[in-house]
Each structure stands twice: as C-alpha cells, then as structure tokens.
Amino acid sequence: MLVTLLVMIMVINICACSRSSTQVSTSSDTVLKEPTKIVFFTVAETLDEDQMKAQFKEFEESNNCEIEIVFTSSSDFKQQYTTMVASGAQIDVMGINIQDIRYLYDTGAVLPLNDYIEIDKSKFVEGALDAAIWNDNVYAIPYGAFYTSMGLYYNERLFNELGFNVPATFEEFYDLADKAREAGYYASTFQAGNMYDLPVLYMLCLGQLVGGDGVGNIENICMGKAKYTDEVNVRAMQALADLAANGVWDDGFLGTTEGTAAMALFTSGQALTYITGSWNLTSMKSVMGDDLKVTYMPLIDKTATHFTTCAKNCPSICIYSGVEESKRQLLADFCEYISGASYQQEILNLRCNGDLSNSFDIPVYLSVDGNDNEILNYIKENFLPIGQDFLDWYWPPEVNAELASQIQAVLGGETTAEEAMAAVQSVQDKLFEEGYTFSPR
Numbered sequence: 001m002l003v004t005l006l007v008m009i010m011v012i013n014i015c016a017c018s019r020s021s022t023q024v025s026t027s028s029d030t031v032l033k034e035p036t037k038i039v040f041f042t043v044a045e046t047l048d049e050d051q052m053k054a055q056f057k058e059f060e061e062s063n064n065c066e067i068e069i070v071f072t073s074s075s076d077f078k079q080q081y082t083t084m085v086a087s088g089a090q091i092d093v094m095g096i097n098i099q100d101i102r103y104l105y106d107t108g109a110v111l112p113l114n115d116y117i118e119i120d121k122s123k124f125v126e127g128a129l130d131a132a133i134w135n136d137n138v139y140a141i142p143y144g145a146f147y148t149s150m151g152l153y154y155n156e157r158l159f160n161e162l163g164f165n166v167p168a169t170f171e172e173f174y175d176l177a178d179k180a181r182e183a184g185y186y187a188s189t190f191q192a193g194n195m196y197d198l199p200v201l202y203m204l205c206l207g208q209l210v211g212g213d214g215v216g217n218i219e220n221i222c223m224g225k226a227k228y229t230d231e232v233n234v235r236a237m238q239a240l241a242d243l244a245a246n247g248v249w250d251d252g253f254l255g256t257t258e259g260t261a262a263m264a265l266f267t268s269g270q271a272l273t274y275i276t277g278s279w280n281l282t283s284m285k286s287v288m289g290d291d292l293k294v295t296y297m298p299l300i301d302k303t304a305t306h307f308t309t310c311a312k313n314c315p316s317i318c319i320y321s322g323v324e325e326s327k328r329q330l331l332a333d334f335c336e337y338i339s340g341a342s343y344q345q346e347i348l349n350l351r352c353n354g355d356l357s358n359s360f361d362i363p364v365y366l367s368v369d370g371n372d373n374e375i376l377n378y379i380k381e382n383f384l385p386i387g388q389d390f391l392d393w394y395w396p397p398e399v400n401a402e403l404a405s406q407i408q409a410v411l412g413g414e415t416t417a418e419e420a421m422a423a424v425q426s427v428q429d430k431l432f433e434e435g436y437t438f439s440p441r
Helices: 002-032 049-063 077-087 098-106 156-162 170-182 198-209 214-222 231-245 259-267 278-291 325-338 341-351 374-383 397-411 417-433
Strands: 036-043 065-072 093-096 146-155 186-189 271-277 292-295 308-311 316-319 387-389
Touching: 036 077, 036 325, 049 065, 049 325, 049 341, 065 077, 065 325, 077 098, 093 098, 093 325, 098 316, 146 156, 146 278, 146 374, 156 271, 156 278, 170 186, 170 231, 186 259, 198 214, 198 231, 198 308, 198 397, 214 231, 214 387, 231 397, 231 417, 259 271, 259 278, 271 278, 278 292, 278 374, 292 374, 316 325, 397 417
Parallel strands: 036 065, 036 093, 186 271, 308 387
Antiparallel strands: 093 316, 146 271, 146 292, 146 308
16 A cells, blocks of 8 residues: 555656646747847848838747848949858848849859749739749749839920920930020930949840840840840940930930939939939929820831830849758748738838829739829830840849940940940950850740
C-alpha cells in the first residue's frame, strides 16, 4: 500500500513538472520570439516614409515582422545596390523602377514570385507585367503603380491667343519655333536631367521610324543582329539634332538638370509646349487647370508612325535571391499585400487627399477607381494602345549612359549623329567582348 502511494505521488510530481516545463517553454517562446526584420530597399516613388510605414502596419502586426525602409533614387539604384551586396548589407525585397529588372534578372538577383504566390495578369492593365516575365515566370509585380506615358503637353489658351497651331509634324514644330521666338516665347522645353531623361527623346524618335516597334529594334541590337550605327538609328539621332538646330527648345535646356525647372518654364507660360510624362500631370494641372492639353509627339516625316513610350509597372517589387529559404514565403506574401488592389486604392486616395476629382493618376490595377477626366481619357484612348516600354529597360545601363552623353554632344553641336551612334555602338561592342548576353522574353 505504501509502495503504491509513493508511486502515485512520484507520477503526479513528474506530470506537474512536465506541465510546468511545457508552460514555461511556451511562454518563453512567445516572449522571446523577435519580429522578423524585412529590409525594403526601394526607389522613392509614390509615398514618403511615414505614409509607407502607416500602410505597412497591418501587415507587420499580422505577420510579426518589422519592415525597415531604405530609400534610394532611380539614378543611384544600381550603384547603391551593388555597394550593399558587396558589403553584406541586408536586402530582402526591392522596390524598383522596372528598367532595372533586366539587370537583376541577368545577374540572378531576383526570385520568381509565382513560385510562392498566385499572380493573375488579367487584373492589371494589358502588358503591365510583361517587362518582368521570362520563361513564364514573373520576377516583379507593380505596387502603388500608375500607367504613365510621354506626350506633347501644350497651353491651349496661349495657342488660341497667339493664333498658332499645335504642331503635328517636325516641320510645323520648326515653324512654331520661329513664330514663338518672335512673340517672346519658346516653342518647347525639356530637361537634360539625369541619365534617363535625354534618351527618352531618342526613344520617341526611333519608335516613329520603326513602325512603332522600338523594343524590337533594340532587342535585335542587344542580340547582335543589328547596330546602333544602322541608318534608322542614326536618323533618330539626327531628328533630335534638327529640333535643336531649329531652336525648338528654350536656350538653356541642356543645362536644365531638374524637371521642376523645365516644368516651371512651361506652367508659367514662357514655353508653349513641354515634352514630358503624365507623371507630371497633377503638378501641371494644379497650375494650368483646363488650359493644359496633350497630344502626340509631332511626326518626323511622312513615313513616321505615331508612337509613345510608357510605363505600366513603376514602381515594382521583387524578392532578392540572397535571402534564406525560410523567409521567402513571408516576403512573397508582403509582395502580394502591397501589389493588391486595396493597397493601390489607398495610395491613390492618399495622393489626391481623398478627392478623386483632383487625381490625375491612371491605376494599372483595373478594379481601382480613378478619375474620369478629359485629359486622362485622351491618354488611355490614344497612348495606351500604341505605347511601348521605355527602351532603357532593354539596352544595358552602360549604353544608356553613353547615349545620354552623346545626345548632349549632338544637341550642343559638338558631334554629328553618325559619330554619336558609333560611340554608342562601341560601348555595346565592348560589352559583347566582355561576355554580355541578352535574355529575350
């Protein structure tokens, strides 16, 4: 009897210790489990840091994580990214201007998102994911993104007051330049800006001369099937030289390194037109109101085709391939969270302070409500069907930098179109020699 009693006491004590140990362990796990840190390395595009943190709070709370935002600029992205990788700095997800996705893909720096989340392309504007797809895998997805395209913006009131016609051809652009200067105005303005600004002018001209398929032309060059020295590419550069030689732009535009300066020249009425992107619509509309209109870039000649460059996916988010396997699903879930319709609708509302009538953004997510406005409808009806990706999403960044430099030289009268394109081709040839290969989609 005594033995039985002792055995029972021992069993009770063991069970109690076991329960106590389990409870302490569970409690300890709850207390000691630190939130997972996610480093979001991103170009500063849509919202400021405080707004982004507010938008991320729900995801952080639901997934026991903390998101640290590291900002960069479009022009500094590659250099800062390279420095971070070389130093071993933490990168988990990246918010990029989509021109950088090819470089990241070619260097094996991004993971296919569709391995972790379901992506329905039909929910986006047609072509919104195309620039980030290889072998049916999606490597980046738009977040807080809006459709943007280039166009010739003009001051309708001034044109009416002066009795001038909006130019539809380059010859008419030259004629406008003479008349505008006589009346004390500039025909147009543009910013030389960073390495991405001037090449856009070349893209607009090239697209007109190749039947609207600038991407196809550049892909062939990147695969060694064509050259920048080919006649059509030289013609595109010469078209820019002709605009400058005929005094179309304001006198100091090559020294205008910020878009705000060029925009101020236009919105103040000193320049009659402004070749720029629809991302500037909100700022221009706030000053010009209904005087602001947009139309096609003037045609180079009778053989030219209406064309524009556009973006349907900036910024986009992708997962850095260097992250550990155990973290990847969480990062993919974060990508899915901020690329969803509800997140985009919130961003749209923030950008217009809750009043869609003041919004001049075109959502790439089809279910997101945007503004029904004359100028936006013109862009959607006329530019969306003919727009192609910006060509710097295809040619290497080294080519883009050289092209920007050569355009400066051509427009400044320091070199010829032929010499400029030969210099650009030499950069491409050197890349081929160093083992460069192009990955067609």
